[in-house]
Amino acid sequence: MNIYIDTEFNDFGGEMISLGMVDETGRDFYAVLNCQDPSPWVAANVIPVLGQPYASLRMLQQRLQAWLSAYRTVHIVADWPEDIAHFCRALITGPGMRLDTPPLTLEVRRDLNSEASAIPHNALEDARAIWSSAQKTTTEEGRP
């Protein structure tokens, strides 16, 4: 199953703040982490549109494992490499320990974007917009 992903994070190199994903049936995942020291840009543009109470990282990971377990295989699609980096980091629970996931592949596509997001910088709405841009690309280019 293709799953479109977006993350928000605390500026370049900063920690993940939110993780949004949506699959090709519209089934979605969204989780928010507490950002202790947001940059001014993040405080102005990301924090106000989080739209959900904070989870702990452990809670996010437990929910993520349960959500992913519904799939036989998972193909994560992003429009930006850092989204993949933050997702992969969330799969690691400790030294030598990881979430149990279905077989997983990862893809970064430069032809996708979240420009049509209903709530820019809300990771779930951005992920939905990336999914929508993928549908347009597929239609326009006639590719699967």
Ligand SMILES: [Mg+2]
């Ligand atoms: Mg975003």
